[in-house]
Amino acid sequence: MAGRTRNTKSKRATLADVAKLAGVSAITVSRVLNHPDKVSGDLCHRVREAIDTLGYIPNQSASSLASARSQVIGVAIPSLSNIVFNDVLRGIYDVAGAGGYKVLLADTHYSPIEEEGMIRTLLSQSPEAIIVTGGDQTRSCQRMLSSAAIPVVQMMEILEQPLDMNIGFSHFNAGFAVGQKLIACGYQKIGFIGARMDPRVQQRMAGFKEALQNQDLYRNEFFATTPSPSSIALGGELLRGLLSTTGGKLDAVFCCNDDLALGALFESQRMRVSVPKDLALCGFNDFETSAFVNPSLSSVHVPRYEMGVQAAQMILDVLNDKPLASKQVDIGFELRMRQSTCMPASAQ
Amino acid sequence: MAGRTRNTKSKRATLADVAKLAGVSAITVSRVLNHPDKVSGDLCHRVREAIDTLGYIPNQSASSLASARSQVIGVAIPSLSNIVFNDVLRGIYDVAGAGGYKVLLADTHYSPIEEEGMIRTLLSQSPEAIIVTGGDQTRSCQRMLSSAAIPVVQMMEILEQPLDMNIGFSHFNAGFAVGQKLIACGYQKIGFIGARMDPRVQQRMAGFKEALQNQDLYRNEFFATTPSPSSIALGGELLRGLLSTTGGKLDAVFCCNDDLALGALFESQRMRVSVPKDLALCGFNDFETSAFVNPSLSSVHVPRYEMGVQAAQMILDVLNDKPLASKQVDIGFELRMRQSTCMPASAQ
DNA sequence: GTGCCTTATGATAGCGCAAACATTCGCCAC
DNA sequence: GTGGCGAATGTTTGCGCTATCATAAGGCAC
Numbered sequence: 133m134a135g136r137t138r139n140t141k142s143k144r145a146t147l148a149d150v151a152k153l154a155g156v157s158a159i160t161v162s163r164v165l166n167h168p169d170k171v172s173g174d175l176c177h178r179v180r181e182a183i184d185t186l187g188y189i190p191n192q193s194a195s196s197l198a199s200a201r202s203q204v205i206g207v208a209i210p211s212l213s214n215i216v217f218n219d220v221l222r223g224i225y226d227v228a229g230a231g232g233y234k235v236l237l238a239d240t241h242y243s244p245i246e247e248e249g250m251i252r253t254l255l256s257q258s259p260e261a262i263i264v265t266g267g268d269q270t271r272s273c274q275r276m277l278s279s280a281a282i283p284v285v286q287m288m289e290i291l292e293q294p295l296d297m298n299i300g301f302s303h304f305n306a307g308f309a310v311g312q313k314l315i316a317c318g319y320q321k322i323g324f325i326g327a328r329m330d331p332r333v334q335q336r337m338a339g340f341k342e343a344l345q346n347q348d349l350y351r352n353e354f355f356a357t358t359p360s361p362s363s364i365a366l367g368g369e370l371l372r373g374l375l376s377t378t379g380g381k382l383d384a385v386f387c388c389n390d391d392l393a394l395g396a397l398f399e400s401q402r403m404r405v406s407v408p409k410d411l412a413l414c415g416f417n418d419f420e421t422s423a424f425v426n427p428s429l430s431s432v433h434v435p436r437y438e439m440g441v442q443a444a445q446m447i448l449d450v451l452n453d454k455p456l457a458s459k460q461v462d463i464g465f466e467l468r469m470r471q472s473t474c475m476p477a478s479a480q
Numbered sequence: 481m482a483g484r485t486r487n488t489k490s491k492r493a494t495l496a497d498v499a500k501l502a503g504v505s506a507i508t509v510s511r512v513l514n515h516p517d518k519v520s521g522d523l524c525h526r527v528r529e530a531i532d533t534l535g536y537i538p539n540q541s542a543s544s545l546a547s548a549r550s551q552v553i554g555v556a557i558p559s560l561s562n563i564v565f566n567d568v569l570r571g572i573y574d575v576a577g578a579g580g581y582k583v584l585l586a587d588t589h590y591s592p593i594e595e596e597g598m599i600r601t602l603l604s605q606s607p608e609a610i611i612v613t614g615g616d617q618t619r620s621c622q623r624m625l626s627s628a629a630i631p632v633v634q635m636m637e638i639l640e641q642p643l644d645m646n647i648g649f650s651h652f653n654a655g656f657a658v659g660q661k662l663i664a665c666g667y668q669k670i671g672f673i674g675a676r677m678d679p680r681v682q683q684r685m686a687g688f689k690e691a692l693q694n695q696d697l698y699r700n701e702f703f704a705t706t707p708s709p710s711s712i713a714l715g716g717e718l719l720r721g722l723l724s725t726t727g728g729k730l731d732a733v734f735c736c737n738d739d740l741a742l743g744a745l746f747e748s749q750r751m752r753v754s755v756p757k758d759l760a761l762c763g764f765n766d767f768e769t770s771a772f773v774n775p776s777l778s779s780v781h782v783p784r785y786e787m788g789v790q791a792a793q794m795i796l797d798v799l800n801d802k803p804l805a806s807k808q809v810d811i812g813f814e815l816r817m818r819q820s821t822c823m824p825a826s827a828q
Numbered sequence: 829g830t831g832c833c834t835t836a837t838g839a840t841a842g843c844g845c846a847a848a849c850a851t852t853c854g855c856c857a858c
Numbered sequence: 859g860t861g862g863c864g865a866a867t868g869t870t871t872g873c874g875c876t877a878t879c880a881t882a883a884g885g886c887a888c
Contacts, residue, residue, distance in 0.1 A: 213566050506845075545875085
């Protein structure tokens with residue numbers, strides 16, 4: 133609580149300063165900045181010169197307060213260090229920025245409790261819209277979002293009952309598709325490793341499990357999960373653990389994401405387990421590495437950047453009163469089967 | 481410019497609403513939120529109930545305007561999709577968040593021109609401090625930053641003449657160290673591949689080049705660079721190009737980052753060029769993958785998360801009038817030599 | 829010329845909050 | 859009892875901007 137002293141007393145220039153220098157009223161300066169078509173070319177020019185001279189930068193707080201428009205879009209994601217969200221963010225930033233909006237970003241650390249606090253903080257900035265991840269907000273968080281009466285997009289997954297708008301894909305279906313594919317490839321002893329176990333990973337696992345159960349191939353002891361954060365190192369550990377508890381009987385493993393899958397692949401190489409001859413591996417998210425590693429890693433591709441773009445675009449459309457085709461968009465996914473799941477000819 | 485109609489006219493609750501419900505004055509509510517120690521327990525409780533009842537969320541714009549404190553730290557980074565910056569960002573967010581600050585983030589796309597516009601936007605939010613990447617801001621951008629009269633941190637590299645505070649490490653020294661190390665390992669025909677060629681990559685290259693020149697080992701045709709964004713795919717392409725133009729004479733290649741290095745490694749494997757027997761590879765940034773890939777990839781480790789933490793901490797310290805040990809912090813780097821640069825016994 | 833419209837500019841008020849100053853009250857020393 | 863002090867609460871004001879309304883100046887039909 134120490135006294136906050138700024139050594140410079142040269143206060144920032146204001147609209148009024150610019151107006152005085154240009155010999156016009158403040159509102160005219162405001163118009164030059166916000167509705168230049170409503171000011172004559174002559175004045176417009178004079179005002180701009182004054183702005184340059186003073187190095188005037190508008191005070192967005194005052195503008196927001198007076199106009200009830202903050203030009204801010206709030207975004208909450210579970211993790212800053214997960215590539216998955218970076219790609220989505222890039223899409224959001226590109227579109228929001230081009231539309232004249234700033235993005236205020238919060239990292240919820242995969243915790244709905246933290247998320248609630250962070251969304252409260254976001255809302256205190258009077259954002260014109262909010263983008264959140266998934267649908268596992270706390271009740272009071274959902275109430276806050278609703279009563280904020282602004283457009284809300286829940287992204288990354290398709291939800292049964294979205295708060296407002298929704299873009300993503302079905303993780304259950306994706307997991308199910310992987311399960312079906314591995315079975316179709318001829319694999320019989322199929323395992324799963326998962327980390328973090330956030331709602332989307334759980335849905336992938338549930339879909340995968342159902343596909344196996346449909347063919348009577350589900351075995352509880354072939355599934356290894358941990359709430360720990362996902363990493364390459366962890367992928368190796370989980371795979372080694374699974375192979376040891378199952379006595380190496382597995383012939384395919386679905387990893388809940390590419391971090392784990394790469395870790396499993398690298399660990400297999402060190403254990404002299406040949407992929408895919410001895411063991412097939414499939415990841416999720418399709419990182420760039422997955423396409424280039426040897427053997428290349430099968431994965432589920434998701435148009436993440438595109439999802440971010442569309443999420444932001446839906447918001448811009450609503451904010452500009454453009455008609456929206458649908459409040460819910462299934463952006464889909466695509467199995468990218470590569471060398472790591474090529475069933476060897478000699479398979480039983 | 482369509483009319484912006486909000487269907488709900490239920491305006492958000494204000495301090496005054498809370499005050500009326502609690503039967504106190506507005507300033508008391510403000511005190512409950514900002515200086516609870518100055519309000520009696522009884523009133524404090526009553527006010528908090530009113531806040532809950534109304535779902536009151538303070539209007540940060542009004543608060544900023546009235547108090548001249550925005551609780552915002554502006555951050556500009558060159559890329560949202562480069563893991564390097566994610567780690568730094570995580571550090572910044574963790575510390576800034578714990579200190580009660582929001583982070584307003586801008587992606588400059590490695591362009592000083594874009595950066596200038598984005599910093600202008602950041603400044604319009606009246607941030608209490610700014611963190612930017614590197615030192616290649618435009619003149620007018622630097623002028624804006626100076627006249628904003630707020631703490632500024634330039635991060636990622638050590639600068640000769642920082643605007644204000646500075647944290648990072650010497651990319652020149654890091655490149656030089658890699659050069660020396662490869663030479664010490666006994667490599668003689670040493671190449672370099674680089675992409676993006678932003679200022680920091682250029683410095684790494686310059687340091688590396690100098691190390692080679694010192695031993696008369698620099699050969700211009702062993703250096704391949706491109707302004708294209710770095711990627712794993714590009715690493716493979718650049719390596720293949722370099723090997724073909726040099727007739728495969730190289731025995732070691734320093735890649736300006738781990739993306740390129742991994743791409744080079746994977747491409748080597750596909751070309752049946754054995755790493756490190758036929759070709760040594762060294763990357764930069766030490767991604768998690770690098771430690772686990774086979775053969776494991778030598779790289780230069782940089783404490784990125786720590787750098788973000790310290791950048792934010794320096795700012796919090798200045799904002800709280802705590803004495804600062806130094807305005808410039810060299811966070812260092814560390815060579816992590818792994819299998820990809822193990823000189824084979826049979827080397828000439 | 830009159831009336832009416834459009835365009836360009838200005839004056840005023842108020843957005844929601846907190847700083848600064850004002851008031852009230854109770855307590856204590858003497 | 860009196861004066862003085864601090865704690866608790868309130869009143870006023872203004873942060874910098876824009877919405878709204880007002881005004882002025884010009885154009886045009888008749």
